[in-house]
Amino acid sequence: MKRPQPSLRLSAFLVSFLLSGCYLTRQGSDSSLSNAVLATTFPAGSAYHDTDLDNLTTYDISLKISPGLDGFTAEQRVGYTHQGKEPTDHLIFHVFPNSKFLMVGGQRNIAVTEVAIDGKRAAFDLSGTMLRVPLGEKLQPGRRVQAVLRFTGRAPQLPYSTDLLMQGLQQLFEIIGGGGKASGNYGLYGLSGGILSLGHWHPIIPRLRGNEFDTEEPSGIGDVADFEVANYQVDVTAPVSAVLVSSGETVSESKSGSTKTVRYHGGAMRDFAVSCSPKYQAVTQVVDDIRLNSFYLPEHKDGGVKVLDYAAKALRFYRRAFGTYAYRELDVVEAPLRGGAGGMEYPAMVTIAHLFYDPNSMGASVPGLGDLLKSSPTQDMDGMMGEMLEFIVAHEVAHQWWHAMVGSDSKEHPFIDEALANYTSILYFEEYYGKAAADKQVELQMKLNYQMHRAMGGADHAVDQPAASFGNNFAYAAIVYGKGALYFKALRDQVGKEAFIKMMRTYADRFRFRIAQPSDLQKAIDDALIASRSPFTPQKSQLLARRWLYESHGDEDIGTLQFGKLIEMIMPPEFLSTPEGKQMKQLMDTLGPLLMGMLGGGLGGGEGAPEQMPDLEQLLKMLQGLGGQMEQ
Ligand SMILES: [Zn+2]
Known part of the structure; x- marks a missing residue:
């Protein structure tokens, strides 16, 4: 429905006033506030000027x-x-x-x-x-x-x-x-x-x-x-x-x-x-x-x-x-x-x-x-911190679409906006810096989340779960921001970038200023597939969603943590080819799993876990040792 013009609104108000007595005098008192607010936010010329938004709280x-x-x-x-x-x-x-x-x-x-x-x-x-x-x-x-x-x-x-x-x-x-x-x-x-x-x-x-x-x-x-x-x-x-x-x-x-x-x-x-x-x-x-x-x-x-x-x-x-x-x-x-x-x-x-x-x-x-x-x-x-900052900004601005405009139940189904905002940031990197830069962010921001969580002894889970059901922020980040975002990547890999963007636009157009459930998102995806006569049928898309969002195939689909590979990603190649670089890779291969095991012992939270807690000082010494290695 469109927002009626002021003259129509006035006539409608008078008619309803005559018909229903005192109740509407009460209603009238904040409707002028709504009109004033909407006129500021969506002035004439705004794409949403005529959206029906004047009976909101x-x-x-x-x-x-x-x-x-x-x-x-x-x-x-x-x-x-x-x-x-x-x-x-x-x-x-x-x-x-x-x-x-x-x-x-x-x-x-x-x-x-x-x-x-x-x-x-x-x-x-x-x-x-x-x-x-x-x-x-x-x-x-x-x-x-x-x-x-x-x-x-x-x-x-x-x-x-x-x-x-x-x-x-x-x-x-x-x-x-x-x-x-x-x-x-x-x-x-x-x-x-x-x-x-x-x-x-x-x-x-x-x-x-x-x-x-x-x-x-x-x-x-x-x-x-x-x-x-x-x-x-x-x-x-x-x-x-x-x-x-x-x-x-x-x-x-x-x-x-x-x-x-x-x-x-x-x-x-x-x-x-x-x-x-x-x-x-x-x-x-x-x-x-x-x-x-x-x-x-x-x-x-x-x-x-x-x-x-x-x-x-x-x-x-x-x-x-x-x-x-x-x-x-x-x-x-x-x-x-x-x-x-x-x-x-x-x-x-x-x-x-x-x-x-x-x-x-x-x-x-x-x-x-x-x-x-x-x-x-x-x-x-500088480069590493800059990329992190850029990724965070891209993620938060994406939330203007996947949260602020298109609402979803962020407590019961947090993957809808969080995983989608995270994958949208990958599209941002691809748009401005190309496929290789985007793939690097997929590794660092998504796969690594999941793989670190697994290396510390955390379990693979279905993605579509209430935020409260995740024991801690690491598990939440690994499954929702990591694996959940990789679901959207898997979908895009099936249909291609343009078709994926079109699907999400269909979803945005349907649920702007409303609240979408997972089934609404799935339906928007399926309708877009039907409309484009994609060989990737709705049936296939539902199977893909089931595999990523409701089952546990993370290790198979994402892979496990390889410290050597991680070092290759964050260190310049010219350094890695030197004897020091090789030594460092070797060190990380030994130190990495050890550290993960120590942290995992604490995260497990079982009997005697506090005894296994790594000492902050000890950990810093290890980091300083690592720094020393890097300086050689
Ligand atoms: Zn977020």
Whole structure:
């Protein structure tokens, strides 16, 4: 359905008002907000100007950030139309900052102080991350309710580490120490290094599962955001000195004393992220008609400029391949992510871990090790870190298609958006650097994930499983980001690049602003195969999906870890032909499996596992020894 013209809308409104009495006066109050927000996000000329998006949930939020950036107060007005088939006697809001993984010292991050339903003060219960609000009278299917929530937030101070190697090792030891469990804190919400990150910060109405609201607590693995699109108006008040970044489009800005207030609109967004720091600097580029901004810390200007270039290339290629980008702006923001997260996707905004902006940061916190890595003539650290950064940016920008626009259930079926975003990054490398460069990324970003996991004793699994069912982030990365992405590669190898892109475009066109299930993806693939009369029939495509997504043939299809091959991939060939190069390959062949075995013992998490835990100091000595070998 198309969005009706204003005059038609007015007549329709008057007729329905006369027919159904007081209910619609209630509905009318936030429809003008939706119209204003949609007019900002999808102005005349936008490909999605006429999409029917004006009965979405509305969030009208006033957010006041404290002068020290360590907390906030907020008021949120919500308009919600009940989507269930049965009436509901309560509403649920998810309050993610209160997840046990994000609380520091057992203290709740969000306190809800007041709730009102349709203008009347209401009782509420906040337990874990679930805010339950009983409704005085049942809300019938298709009927709209207005809720007002007042809440305060504290932003926990998170340690700020700048060394990728150390953070990676720390995460590994946390997981081993926790018997294979992840820490679950990716740094999406909190204050770290002078940057306030507000990801999933406001109480948000979850999707329905059947007729019930989803009330599952976060598992600590993977993403939590699988919401329906909503229309947002957010007024953010912050110190004048702070640079504000958000999912929304700036509508107005005003100053008053030491604070400023910026009004943002975000139409058809599944979430609304805010980042804030007095340190942020920015570079901007207009890509076709989209304003692309890269925000970075002053010490990382080179990284910030590179990120802008990568994101511009990604936007250009993906728009051509998978259809127009819906929003008018995209912000790519340096952020203090942790816990193994390289980046994070939000609508019209992505964050990239600060650890990847500076090639010199690798190993810098261990005396001698950073210099060793940098000075080593055998290692192109800049090149390696640059490729990682580029891959992460390509992956996160791909999420604008496979998450922000085309929604999927990222908790129950995380492979849909994660594996597809990962394989889309491979297509990006192929587009700009050719097949060999893309194949190298397939090895490093996909096969290696899976092979390392297997070498450490992890099991092969079906890909299409809930994120919570993976014991730790390594297993999740190996199976979903590794093996899952290789499913899309296997499909593309069968049908060819052009046909594959066309399939994904069919899928994007069908599910833009909606939520797709695995069967929807399969049907889009099969329909595209039928339409193109491909010899690779839907029956064959279903068998391929079954093999990769629902069975365990990973070792057969992906192969096992070959340390020698790994060294060949990351070391320059001229070095490998020297006696030192050969010696190093030999060393890795011996040391590699040993190290994997040690780590695997810890990851197994069985009785006595802590005794087998490798000592951090010991491991660093081994790394330094390796550095010494490289310098010879
Ligand atoms: Zn992702």
